[in-house]
Amino acid sequence: MASVNVLFLLISLLSRTQGQSCDYKGTLTGHTTLTKTLLTSCPRNTTYIDISYNEFTTVSVDAFDGFYALAKINITNNKITELPVGLFDQSFKASLTELYGSDNMLESLHNDVFENNFNLRILDLSNNKLNFIDTNVFHKDLSKLELVNVSYNQMTYFEPWPYIPETPQTDDIDLVFDIQHNLIEKFTNTMNWTYNLVEPYEYLVNLQFNKISEMSDDVIFMYRDKVEDQSVLTELLTYNVNVTNNPYFCNCKLYELVRDLHASFFLYYRVEEYRYRCASPPHLANVDLLHDLDLDQFVCNITDNCPLNCTCQEKPYISTLEMNCTNANLRELPQTLPPMSDNIQYVSLYLSGNRITEITKRNYSNIIYNLTVSNNNINYIDGEALKEMVNLNNLDISGNALKYVPKEIQKLSFHKVKVRGNPFQCECNMTWMADWIALSNGADESSITCSSDDKTHVIKDVTEKGLDCNISDFVIIFSVIMTVVVGVIIGGIITARRCPYETKVLIYRFLRIHPRDLYKVDQDETMHYDAYLSFDGEDIQVRQWIKTIFMKKLEENGKKKYKFFCPLRDALVGEDYGQDLVQKMTQSRRIFVLLSPGYFTDTWRIYESDQAEMEHNANSENHPRVVYIIWHDENEVIKQNLPKEPWKSRLIGKRVLSPDKRFFWSKIRYELPIKPRSKINRVNNSYTDIQEAERDERQQNNDIKVICKKDLTPLPNRPQSAAIGGVSHDNLYLEAIEL
Numbered sequence: 031m032a033s034v035n036v037l038f039l040l041i042s043l044l045s046r047t048q049g050q051s052c053d054y055k056g057t058l059t060g061h062t063t064l065t066k067t068l069l070t071s072c073p074r075n076t077t078y079i080d081i082s083y084n085e086f087t088t089v090s091v092d093a094f095d096g097f098y099a100l101a102k103i104n105i106t107n108n109k110i111t112e113l114p115v116g117l118f119d120q121s122f123k124a125s126l127t128e129l130y131g132s133d134n135m136l137e138s139l140h141n142d143v144f145e146n147n148f149n150l151r152i153l154d155l156s157n158n159k160l161n162f163i164d165t166n167v168f169h170k171d172l173s174k175l176e177l178v179n180v181s182y183n184q185m186t187y188f189e190p191w192p193y194i195p196e197t198p199q200t201d202d203i204d205l206v207f208d209i210q211h212n213l214i215e216k217f218t219n220t221m222n223w224t225y226n227l228v229e230p231y232e233y234l235v236n237l238q239f240n241k242i243s244e245m246s247d248d249v250i251f252m253y254r255d256k257v258e259d260q261s262v263l264t265e266l267l268t269y270n271v272n273v274t275n276n277p278y279f280c281n282c283k284l285y286e287l288v289r290d291l292h293a294s295f296f297l298y299y300r301v302e303e304y305r306y307r308c309a310s311p312p313h314l315a316n317v318d319l320l321h322d323l324d325l326d327q328f329v330c331n332i333t334d335n336c337p338l339n340c341t342c343q344e345k346p347y348i349s350t351l352e353m354n355c356t357n358a359n360l361r362e363l364p365q366t367l368p369p370m371s372d373n374i375q376y377v378s379l380y381l382s383g384n385r386i387t388e389i390t391k392r393n394y395s396n397i398i399y400n401l402t403v404s405n406n407n408i409n410y411i412d413g414e415a416l417k418e419m420v421n422l423n424n425l426d427i428s429g430n431a432l433k434y435v436p437k438e439i440q441k442l443s444f445h446k447v448k449v450r451g452n453p454f455q456c457e458c459n460m461t462w463m464a465d466w467i468a469l470s471n472g473a474d475e476s477s478i479t480c481s482s483d484d485k486t487h488v489i490k491d492v493t494e495k496g497l498d499c500n501i502s503d504f505v506i507i508f509s510v511i512m513t514v515v516v517g518v519i520i521g522g523i524i525t526a527r528r529c530p531y532e533t534k535v536l537i538y539r540f541l542r543i544h545p546r547d548l549y550k551v552d553q554d555e556t557m558h559y560d561a562y563l564s565f566d567g568e569d570i571q572v573r574q575w576i577k578t579i580f581m582k583k584l585e586e587n588g589k590k591k592y593k594f595f596c597p598l599r600d601a602l603v604g605e606d607y608g609q610d611l612v613q614k615m616t617q618s619r620r621i622f623v624l625l626s627p628g629y630f631t632d633t634w635r636i637y638e639s640d641q642a643e644m645e646h647n648a649n650s651e652n653h654p655r656v657v658y659i660i661w662h663d664e665n666e667v668i669k670q671n672l673p674k675e676p677w678k679s680r681l682i683g684k685r686v687l688s689p690d691k692r693f694f695w696s697k698i699r700y701e702l703p704i705k706p707r708s709k710i711n712r713v714n715n716s717y718t719d720i721q722e723a724e725r726d727e728r729q730q731n732n733d734i735k736v737i738c739k740k741d742l743t744p745l746p747n748r749p750q751s752a753a754i755g756g757v758s759h760d761n762l763y764l765e766a767i768e769l
Contacts, residue, residue, distance in 0.1 A: 051078035078102040102128040110134040128152040138162040165221040185212040215241035235271040242276040277309030282330035285346040335368040349375040357383040405429040413438040444470035456482035458499035539696040560592040562618035564638040566628040627667035660688040
């Protein structure tokens with residue numbers, strides 16, 4: 031008897047190993063509900079049941095009750111609308127490995143439908159009507175999954191279902207999650223799933239042939255708990271998702287993704303297989319957006335709050351919103367801008383051919399990069415508005431009705447401003463434009479003109495002298511004096527008490543009377559220079575201003591000609607450079623320190639200012655010799671540094687001037703020595719001083735010839751990389767020759 035039981039057990043085990051199957055394919059067409067009764071003829075140890083090609087619409091929850099070895103179920107090609115929870119939670123729940131349910135009418139999958147099917151490997155639910163998959167259908171314990179096919183359904187969104195099952199990391203088997211040919215157009219995360227990149231994820235997610243039209247960085251980083259290293263490449267490698275063959279709308283929302291892909295190996299990775307093509311706009315249809323489309327083509331047309339008859343475009347390639355309102359009949363600058371994306375930093379306005387009459391402040395003035403308002407009726411520009419345009423790079427105000435422009439326009443180099451075609455008036459308050467134009471070499475519009483007394487003048491050649499500005503001022507002052515002598519005297523006394531310095535300057539300017547005691551240093555014959563000039567030679571505008579305006583006006587023009595020591599021109603080079611600066615500073619009656627933005631970070635200039643302070647302290651009983659010149663009062667770098675030490679203390683008690691202030695040149699002449707050092711500059715020149723000047727000139731010419739002969743070869747013991755004020759020594763030689 032025992033031998034019979036053993037034999038029966040062996041036969042049972044053998045049959046289970048070999049597997050039993052029940053084929054009901056197309057044989058139960060007269061039934062709409064699959065019940066347990068219909069399967070009574072099937073052995074309980076069956077491993078495979080095929081119920082395909084029938085007409086079932088529903089399945090009873092206990093239809094497979096009693097089967098304990100089922101490994102494979104095929105219910106394809108029916109009309110089943112739902113898989114009830116518990117249907118697969120039977121005796122065979124641990125043995126089920128394959129479930130085929132394609133070509134039915136399933137609309138949803140609910141949580142726990144595969145709750146205990148830990149060994150499920152293949153799930154095929156393609157060609158149904160699925161539009162909802164609950165958040166825990168694919169739970170972490172489905173670790174044996176190899177294929178989930180839900181293609182050809184009606185899903186409109188994508189949740190991170192594929193990344194929940196904790197598949198083994200060492201089996202070299204990727205979970206393929208096929209969601210192709212659905213209606214997916216957005217990515218969601220209602221399950222609040224995140225990952226931390228600690229473990230690699232072995233998934234392949236196919237999202238081709240859906241309705242995905244955009245892929246922004248917000249989507250790429252949606253599933254990150256903490257975004258530290260925002261690498262699109264890392265994200266895409268982690269997700270391992272294929273989103274090709276979707277109807278992409280190639281606008282600015284795709285820019286960041288394409289930009290990052292251009293910088294990665296994805297640009298060349300399986301090119302023919304991974305094609306991303308545009309579906310719209312129409313002129314880009316079917317273009318490979320990754321390989322055939324330049325980044326500047328990814329733009330967005332903005333209609334919300336864009337002015338009538340205007341076009342507004344976001345161009346992330348240059349971080350700019352462009353508003354084109356050419357010939358749009360505007361009467362003023364737009365009051366507001368359309369809403370902009372976070373990566374837009376600037377706005378460019380093209381407003382030519384309208385009826386705008388003035389340029390005033392707007393709440394977006396600080397981000398204006400380009401302002402084109404040519405051929406309007408502009409007759410006024412608010413200087414404060416220009417100050418607020420801190421990012422302005424190009425300005426076109428040509429073809430308007432401007433008679434003058436505010437001085438604040440100088441914040442831009444002249445070659446970045448177009449002003450032609452305006453009826454400028456030649457007045458004394460606009461002579462600064464000549465210097466502004468002169469500092470911009472090669473400007474295309476340097477020949478613009480102004481009118482005065484029916485005469486036309488080229489603005490860059492206009493001077494105060496040519497416009498009789500000084501004479502006009504004198505006539506006005508003289509008339510006032512003659513008319514109200516007593517009032518002027520009283521007013522002069524009051525003014526002298528309130529503004530003693532300005533009063534002295536005006537007296538010296540108009541009466542040539544220097545109302546002060548003579549300083550001993552001015553009479554010191556050992557002094558070789560009237561003034562020492564300390565300035566940032568690396569700043570080209572500062573350098574050109576010193577060379578072509580300051581030194582030219584005071585060394586060459588006028589009755590009084592002064593002699594300056596200019597380090598860029600006169601200093602020795604090599605190891606004795608610092609010592610030479612100190613020596614020349616002690617031989618100068620005045621020390622002018624021009625504070626510009628680059629001065630505060632220039633090592634040699636800091637050294638000069640320290641020595642100037644020492645000279646001042648050593649001679650303060652005789653005369654405060656140091657005079658500070660502020661390059662631009664409103665410059666942010668200068669405004670930030672002046673309240674700091676040591677500049678705060680150094681400016682106390684010193685004379686501080688600015689080219690932006692009135693009577694600047696009068697104040698400069700007032701601060702210079704009363705008598706120029708060299709008699710060669712006077713009307714009655716002495717023979718001795720002429721000989722001395724000729725010797726100095728011959729020596730200077732010999733020095734330049736030596737430099738040229740050596741072909742600018744560095745001197746012995748002088749480092750090749752040594753520099754003065756940010757300018758190399760070799761460049762200083764060339765500057766010396768030029769001067």
